[in-house]
Amino acid sequence: xxxxxxxxxxxxxxxxxxxxxxxxxxxxxxxxxxxxxxxxxxxxxxxxxxxxxxxxxxxxxxxxxxxxxxxxxxxxxxxxxxxxxxxxxxxxxxxxxxxxxxxxxxxxxxxxxxxxxxxxxxxxxxxxxxxxxxxxxxxxxxxxxxxxxxxxxxxxxxxxxxxxxxxxxxxxxxxxxxxxxxxxxxxxxxxxxxxxxxxxxxxxxxxxxxxxxxxxxxxxxxxxxxxxxxxxxxxxxxxxxxxxxxxxxxxxxxxxxxxxxxxxxxxxxxxxxxxxxxxxxxxxxxxxxxxxxxxxxxxxxxxxxxxxxxxxxxxxxxxxxxxxxxxxxxxxxxxxxxxxxxxxxxxxxxxxxxxxxxxxxxxxxxxxxxxxxxxxxxxxxxxxxxxxxxxxxxxxxxxxxxxxxxxxxxxxxxxxxxxxxxxxxxxxxxxxxxxxxxxxxxxxxxxxxxxxxxxxxxxxxxxxxxxxxxxxxxxxxxxxxxxxxxxxxxxxxxxxxxxxxxxxxxxxxxxxxxxxxxxxxxxxxxxxxxxxxxxxxxxxxxxxxxxxxxxxxxxxxxxxxxxxxxxxxxxxxxxxxxxxxxxxxxxxxxxxxxxxxxxxxxxxxxxxxxxxxxxxxxxxxxxxxxxxxxxxxxxxxxxxxxxxxxxxxxxxxxxxxxxxxxxxxxxxxxxxxxxxxxxxxxxxxxxxxxxxxxxxxxxxxxxxxxxxxxxxxxxxxxxxxxxxxxxxxxxxxxxxxxxxxxxxxxxxxxxxxxxxxxxxxxxxxxxxxxxxxxxxxxxxxxxxx
Amino acid sequence: xxxxxxxxxxxxxxxxxxxxxxxxxxxxxxxxxxxxxxxxxxxxxxxxxxxxxxxxxxxxxxxxxxxxxxxxxxxxxxxxxxxxxxxxxxxxxxxxxxxxxxxxxxxxxxxxxxxxxxxxxxxxxxxxxxxxxxxxxxxxxxxxxxxxxxxxxxxxxxxxxxxxxxxxxxxxxxxx
Numbered sequence: 001x002x003x004x005x006x007x008x009x010x011x012x013x014x015x016x017x018x019x020x021x022x023x024x025x026x027x028x029x030x031x032x033x034x035x036x037x038x039x040x041x042x043x044x045x046x047x048x049x050x051x052x053x054x055x056x057x058x059x060x061x062x063x064x065x066x067x068x069x070x071x072x073x074x075x076x077x078x079x080x081x082x083x084x085x086x087x088x089x090x091x092x093x094x095x096x097x098x099x100x101x102x103x104x105x106x107x108x109x110x111x112x113x114x115x116x117x118x119x120x121x122x123x124x125x126x127x128x129x130x131x132x133x134x135x136x137x138x139x140x141x142x143x144x145x146x147x148x149x150x151x152x153x154x155x156x157x158x159x160x161x162x163x164x165x166x167x168x169x170x171x172x173x174x175x176x177x178x179x180x181x182x183x184x185x186x187x188x189x190x191x192x193x194x195x196x197x198x199x200x201x202x203x204x205x206x207x208x209x210x211x212x213x214x215x216x217x218x219x220x221x222x223x224x225x226x227x228x229x230x231x232x233x234x235x236x237x238x239x240x241x242x243x244x245x246x247x248x249x250x251x252x253x254x255x256x257x258x259x260x261x262x263x264x265x266x267x268x269x270x271x272x273x274x275x276x277x278x279x280x281x282x283x284x285x286x287x288x289x290x291x292x293x294x295x296x297x298x299x300x301x302x303x304x305x306x307x308x309x310x311x312x313x314x315x316x317x318x319x320x321x322x323x324x325x326x327x328x329x330x331x332x333x334x335x336x337x338x339x340x341x342x343x344x345x346x347x348x349x350x351x352x353x354x355x356x357x358x359x360x361x362x363x364x365x366x367x368x369x370x371x372x373x374x375x376x377x378x379x380x381x382x383x384x385x386x387x388x389x390x391x392x393x394x395x396x397x398x399x400x401x402x403x404x405x406x407x408x409x410x411x412x413x414x415x416x417x418x419x420x421x422x423x424x425x426x427x428x429x430x431x432x433x434x435x436x437x438x439x440x441x442x443x444x445x446x447x448x449x450x451x452x453x454x455x456x457x458x459x460x461x462x463x464x465x466x467x468x469x470x471x472x473x474x475x476x477x478x479x480x481x482x483x484x485x486x487x488x489x490x491x492x493x494x495x496x497x498x499x500x501x502x503x504x505x506x507x508x509x510x511x512x513x514x515x516x517x518x519x520x521x522x523x524x525x526x527x528x529x530x531x532x533x534x535x536x537x538x539x540x541x542x543x544x545x546x547x548x549x550x551x552x553x554x555x556x557x558x559x560x561x562x563x564x565x566x567x568x569x570x571x572x573x574x575x576x577x578x579x580x581x582x583x584x585x586x587x588x589x590x591x592x593x594x595x596x597x598x599x600x601x602x603x604x605x606x607x608x609x610x611x612x613x614x615x616x617x618x619x620x621x622x623x624x625x626x627x628x629x630x631x632x633x634x635x636x637x638x639x640x641x642x643x644x645x646x647x648x649x650x651x652x653x654x655x656x657x658x659x660x661x662x663x664x665x666x667x668x669x670x671x672x673x674x675x676x677x678x679x680x681x682x683x684x685x686x687x688x689x690x691x692x693x694x695x696x697x698x699x700x701x702x703x704x705x706x707x708x709x710x711x712x713x714x715x716x717x718x719x720x721x722x723x724x725x726x727x728x729x730x731x732x733x734x735x736x737x738x739x740x741x742x743x744x745x746x747x748x749x750x751x752x753x754x755x756x757x758x759x760x761x762x763x764x765x766x767x768x769x770x771x772x773x774x775x776x777x778x779x780x781x782x783x784x785x
Numbered sequence: 786x787x788x789x790x791x792x793x794x795x796x797x798x799x800x801x802x803x804x805x806x807x808x809x810x811x812x813x814x815x816x817x818x819x820x821x822x823x824x825x826x827x828x829x830x831x832x833x834x835x836x837x838x839x840x841x842x843x844x845x846x847x848x849x850x851x852x853x854x855x856x857x858x859x860x861x862x863x864x865x866x867x868x869x870x871x872x873x874x875x876x877x878x879x880x881x882x883x884x885x886x887x888x889x890x891x892x893x894x895x896x897x898x899x900x901x902x903x904x905x906x907x908x909x910x911x912x913x914x915x916x917x918x919x920x921x922x923x924x925x926x927x928x929x930x931x932x933x934x935x936x937x938x939x940x941x942x943x944x945x946x947x948x949x950x951x952x953x954x955x956x957x958x959x960x961x
Contacts, residue, residue, distance in 0.1 A: 101850030101903040102878045134879070210868045210880040213851040 006072035013068075021063040021074065022050055030076050033085065033114055035199050036151040037064035040260075040405055041160055044152050047092075049114065051084045052076045060084055082118060089120035095129050096200075097146045105201030107214040108252075111149060137186040139770035140206040140268055141195060143178065148202035150176055154194035161260070163400055163422060164188045178202070189755055190771045191393070192267040196251045197260070207268045207767055208248040212238055220633035221253035221727060223620045225325055225510045225613035226265035226758045228352075229372065229394035230622025230729070232256025233266040235614060235633040242280075243635030246270045246614060257372040257626065257729050263393035265758055268767035270614060273634050275764045277596055279609035280638030290597075290607060295640070295648075298606050303652025305589050306342060309565040310653075315343030315545055319555040319564050319588075322349040322520035323571030323642070324509035325761070327618025327630055329703035330642045331511070331518035332526055332710050333660065334570055337646050340541055341655045342568070345522050345531055345549025346558075350577060351748045353507035353623070354484035355516035359528040360740035361492035362503065368492075370476045370502035371731040372624045376402050378476040378502070380409040382469060384491070385435040386480025386506050389419040390754045392623070395478065395506070396420060411469065413438050426465060429456050435480070436487035442466055443490035474500035481506065481750045485742060507623045508751035509759065510613065514621040517714060517732070521741075522549035527715040529738035536713050542659075551747055556584050564588050570642050571610060573598040573760045578749060591649075593642050598760055609639045612761075616641040618703045619724070626729040627719055644701045657700045662709055827911050832894045834912030834925070835887055836932050838905060843934045845875055846906035849882040853898035853907055861891035862898060878904075885927035889915050 004017045008025055015024040022032045023039075035047035043065050051060035053075040060081065063074075075081070092111065100106040115121065132145040152169065155178065159165040166181040166188035180186040195203045217236035224233045232255065236248035249270045251262050258266075282298035283290040309317050320338040322331055331349075338347045362368045375381065375398040388396035396419075402408040403423040412424040415434065421427035430438060430452045440448040441462065449459050469475065477495050479488075488505075495501040507513055519526035529535035532546050550558055552574060558564040566589040574580050576599030585603060592604035601607045613620070618630045651657050699705075711717050715737045719730035751759055756774030758765065768774055818824015827833075838846045849866035867883035875881035898907050917923060 099878065101852065102848045102880045106850065210849075210866055212866060213855075215855055216851055 004068050004070050006068050006070070006074060008074045009076055015068060017068070019068050021052065021054075021061075021066040021068050021072075024068050025063065025074075025076060032063045032076055033117070034064050035110060035114075035149060036153065038153050038156070038197065040401065041153065041156040044156070047149065047151050048088050049085055051081060051088075053078060053081060085114075086118045086120045089115055089118055090123055090125075092149045093120060093123060094125050094127075095146055096149070097129060097131065097144075099147075102210070103144075103147065103201035104204045104209060105147075105198070109201060110199035135184070136206070137180045137184075138188075138190060138206070138772075140190055140192060140264070140767060141186055142204045142206055142209060143180075144202050144204065145177060147200050148178055149200055150178070151199060152178075153197045153199065154178060154203055157193045157197045157260070158188070160404060161397070161401065162189060162191060162193060163419070164191075167194060187773065189389075189393075190264045190268075190773060191262065192250075192264065193260070193262070196262070196267075205248070205250075205267075207271065208236070208250075211247050212236075217247065218244075219252055220631050221255065222614060222631040222633055223256075223510070223622075223628050224262075224266040226269060226761065227392060227394075227753065228507045228509055228512050228623035229258070229392050230256075230510070230620055230624075230626055230628055231258035231262055231266045231394050232628070232727070233262060233270075235270060237633050243637045244633070246273055246634040253727075255727055256628075258394050258397070261394055261397045264755060264768065264771070265393075265765075269758060269762070269765040270634075271767050272595070272761050272764035273612055273614055273636065275596070275766075277764065278636055278639070279594070279596060279601075279607060280636065281609060283604075283607040285605045290602075290604070298608060299645075299648045299652040302591050302606055302649050303654070306566055306568070306591075306649065307653045309589065310343055313565050316346060316549065317563060317565040318342045318344045319346040319550065319558070319567045320344065320348075321552065321555075321567070321569045321572045321574055322347065322515055324350055324352070324507075324512045324515050325613055326511065326515075326571045326642050327613065327616065327703060328511065328514040328518055328621060328627075328710060329618045329706040330570070330646070331515045331520055332714070333643060333646050333706055335519040335526060336541060336660060337650055338568075339525075339544040340660065341650050341653055343545055345545050345547065346555055346564075347520055347522055347549060348552040348555070349515045349520040350509070350512075350552075350572060350574065350751075351516070351743075352509060352512050352750050353481045353505050353516075354488055354743065354745075354748055355505060355507070355513065356521065356524060356528055356740035356743060357485050357488045358492075358503070358505045359734045359737040361489040362734045363737060363739060364735060365492075365496065366733065366735045368496075368502060369625050369731070369734055370478075370504050371626050371729070372398060372622060373626075373729070374502060375399060375476055375478070375504065375624075377406065378402065378408060378474055379406070380411070380469075380472040380475045382411045382413070382475055382477045383420065384413045384438055384477070384479040385415075385482035386478070387414070387416065387418045387420075388478075388506075391480075391508065391751075392506055393755060395504070395623075399423065409472070411465065426468070428452075428461070428465060429454060433482070435482035436484075439479075439483055439487040439491035439494070442469065442494040444494070445490070469494075470498060472498060472501075474502070476502050476504065478504040478506060481508075481748055484745055484748060504624050508753060510622075511620045513623050513625060514619075517621055517717075518710075521743075522551045522554070523741045524738070526710070526713065527737050528734075528740040530741055533738075535738065540709075540713060548741075551743075552578065552580075553747070556580055559585050559588050562587050567591070569593070569600055569604075570646070573600045575599040575603065576760055577751075593645055595639070596760070596764060608645055610645070611636070611639045611641045615639065616643070616703075618643070619707060621732060622729075625716070625732045625734070627717065627724060627732050628729045629724055629727055641701070643703055643706075647700050651700075661700045661702070661705050663698060663700055663702065663705050825913070831911055831913075832896050832899075832909040834889070834910050834915060835898070835930050836908050836910035836912075837885065837927060837930045838908055838932050839934060840877055842877070844877045845881060845931065846877065846904045847882045847885065848876050848878040848904055848906070849880045849885075850903060852901040852903060856897045856901035858895060858897060859891040859893050861888040862886070863888070882927060885930070887925050887930065889923040889925060890920055 002017050003014050005014045011028050013024050013028050025032050032050045034050040036044040045062050045065045050063040052063045054061050055073040134144045155167045158167045170177050170179045195205050217238050219234050221234045224231045233249045234252040235246050237244045249267045281292045284293040322334050409425040412421050412427045415432040434452045437448040437451040475498050523531050525537045569592045590604045591606045592601040593608045593610045594601045614633050617632045621627050716732040724730050756768050814824035816823040854862040863886040864882050865884035866880050
C-alpha cells in the first residue's frame, strides 16, 4: 500500500496506509501505552490508555484504533494527555486490590509499570473495594476477579488466536466480568495463553502460583521437549536441594518462531523433571534385582561387556536404539559411536515419519522445505492427514493465524472432521487410510480418485480442487505420517510443478527430525547417506561396517534367536511405546539410559539416570527442519547427560575418545560452556568466543565440538553459527542430502499423542494428567462462531 | 603567636577533661547493670536483630513477597514461599514464608528490608547480643525471629521468648 506521512511529536513518520497510529508511533521509538491493544488481535479500544491529541480532532483520540492519514499532526505526550492517562489509571485502580506483594504478576505487571510511569498513587475514591474470592477455573488456571482491568486480551486470544472461545464477558459496563465457558470452570485446550497475555495478575498459573517471584528466578529460553514443532519456552529456574528446579514455563522470551504461542505442554509439562520417581543413581542388576551402584562401576561393567560381545560375536550382535528427544549432538554421537566403537549398524529409533523418503524426493531441490515461519506467511496451505490442533499445536496456530490475518487459503484433506476445517477454504473428507491415494490422485493418477471419494465428495469436486491447487503459488504442503514411501514422492512430484511450493513432513517428537538427520537408521548415515555407498563419513569415520544392520523389529527377532547379545537403549522406551514383548530381550545384556524406570528400563541389566533436554545444551531440529539451540535450565543431582555417558562408555571400552569427539589441545577441562543455569560473565564471554568459532573445545563432553562436525559434514546444517547461538531458528535444507533408502511402511509408527499426552514423558507429567480434558476424547465441536 | 594559641587550645581542652572528671559517669554499665538488659540502653531507632511481626489475629504478617530479599544489599535474606490453605493458615494473605532465614554473618543492619516491607512484617528489634563461637549459629530461622503471639492467643511456641522480650523493653517499644 502507498505510504502515508504524518508528524508525531514533531517527528516525521512514514508508514504504509492502513497502519494503526500506535504501530506507526512504535516505528520511530515513541511508545504509546495501552492495555487492551495487542498486536495481531482485534481492536478493542477499552482501556483508553493510548489517548493522544490529534490536531483538528475535538477530543483525545485512541491511538490503537485510529488509522493514520496523510498530514496528521499528533501529540503523544502533553500535560493534558498525562492527566487523562493518570485519571484512567485511577479508575482502574479504583477496585484493584493492590495486593502486589502476594500477586504472582508483581514485578512483571503492566499496571504496576503504568502506575510508576504516570503516578496515580493516590486515590480520590472513598468507597470500599468490592472484593471477590479467587476462583479456580481449571487445575492450571486461576482467576482473581478484583485484579482484572477488563482489557479483554484473554477473551480475544482464546477466541481469535486459539479458536477455542472458552472465555467470554458477562454483564455490561463497569460490572462486566470475564467468565469461563462452563459456568464455574473451563473446558478448553488448557494452553494458558490467557495467563501469559493478561497484563495484570487476574489470570494466574496453577503450576507457578505463589511459589516464588519473577526476579528470584533465572529465565532460560530453550526449546520445548514435547512435540516436533520446536516452540521456544522460557523456563524459570530456582535453586533447590537437588540442583536447579524448574518452577515455571512461559512465553517471556517471544523471540522464537512461536511468538506468543505455547500449548499446555510447553507451559506446564516441564514438571516431569521434578517427578520424585526420577532415577538419580546408576542401577546394576545383581542377583536379579536392580541395585544402586556407582558410576564407575556401571561404566566399567558396560565397557567390559560391550567390548566382550563385540570381540567375541562381532558388532552385529549389538543393537543400538536412539532417542527422539536427545539433542542432535547426542544422536550424531550415538550414530558415530555405534559404527566406530561398537562396529554395528543395528541402529534404530522410534520412527514417526518417513524422512528418508522425504529427503530422497527433495534431493537437489533448493528451497523446497518450509520453515515454521513460512507456514504463517504462505498465501496458501495444503494439509493432508494429521490433526495439527492435537499433534502439532504450533503448526495449527500458524495456519489459523495465517488464515485470519493474511487471508491465506487453507485446503484440508483428512479422514476425520479435524478442527482446522473451520479455517479451511476447502475441506475434503476421505475414507480412513486413503491419504496415500490422495497423493497419487494429485500427482495425476485419475484412477486413484475412486478410493478417495466418499459420500460427501464427488469426482468433479476433486478435479476442481486439483486444478485450484495447481493454480496456487508458494503453496505450503504439510502432510502427516500417513503419507510415506512412493506416495510421498508422488506428492512431491505434484508439488514441484507448483511455483514456489514448499513441504513440511510432520513427525511426532521434539527431535524426531534430528534423529533421522543424524542417521539413527540401520542403513543410513547422517544426512541420509546410504551405509554401503561412499560419503565423507566413510572417510572421516574410518572403518565402519558396510552391510545394512537390523532395524528395531529385526533386533527383536535376533534377540529371540539369541543372536542379539547386547542392546544399548538411549532415551527411548521401545517396550512401552512400540508394544514389544517385555521378555524379548531377556537373553541380551541391556543397557538403558533414561530418566525413569520405564517399561524398558525395568528389564535392563544396567540403568543409567539421564538428564532430560531441559537439563543439557545442544541443538534440536524441529519437524520443519528448523535448527534451534537448546540451553540448560534445570539440573537434578545424580543425573548425567546422554552425551557424557556415551563418551564414558567409549572410554571404558578402551576407545580414544578424541576420535569420537573432536576436541583440541591436551587438557581435559570444562571451560563453562555447558554450565547454563549458573552462568555469569564467564559464560557470556564463552558465547562470544563460540559465535566467532574461537571457543576452546577442551572437554570431551562438549556438545559444541560435535556441532562443529555436524555443521561440517551433515548436508544442510551449514547454517549461521552466530544466529544459532543467538537463539534464532535456522532452517536446514535437504537439497544436498544423500539419496536415502526405501523403508518398510510398518517401520513407522506414529505416536498418536494428543494435546494432553506426550509419549513416555506424558506419564510423568502431573499437569497433563490433572486437566480433565486429558481424560476424555471428544470429537471436534461444531463451529461456535 | 601560634605557640600561645596552641597552649590556649590545650588548656581549653584539658579544662573540659577536668570538669568531666567530677561529673557522675554516663558510660553504660553493660554487662554489669541491672535488669534484663544488664545496663545496656538504646535509642528507640536502634537497629538490632530483626523481629517478624504478627497481626492482631496472631497470624504472621509476612506474605513472602521477597521484596526484603530483593532490597538487601548484602543478600543475607533467604525465603521459600508456600501457599496458605484453609487447614494450614499461617499468614493473612494467600502466601506465607515457609522458610525465612537471615544470615547475620552478612547482615549489615542497614534497615532496607524494613523499609521495603509492604506489610510491616519485618522490623528491627533491639536484640544485639548476637555473638557466638559458631558462625552457623548466625543463620537465624523464622522461628527465632517471630514475635510472640498476642497474650489471648495462648501459649507461645517461639524459641527466643527471652530474646524478644529482652530485646525490646517496654519503655523502648512505646517510643518506637
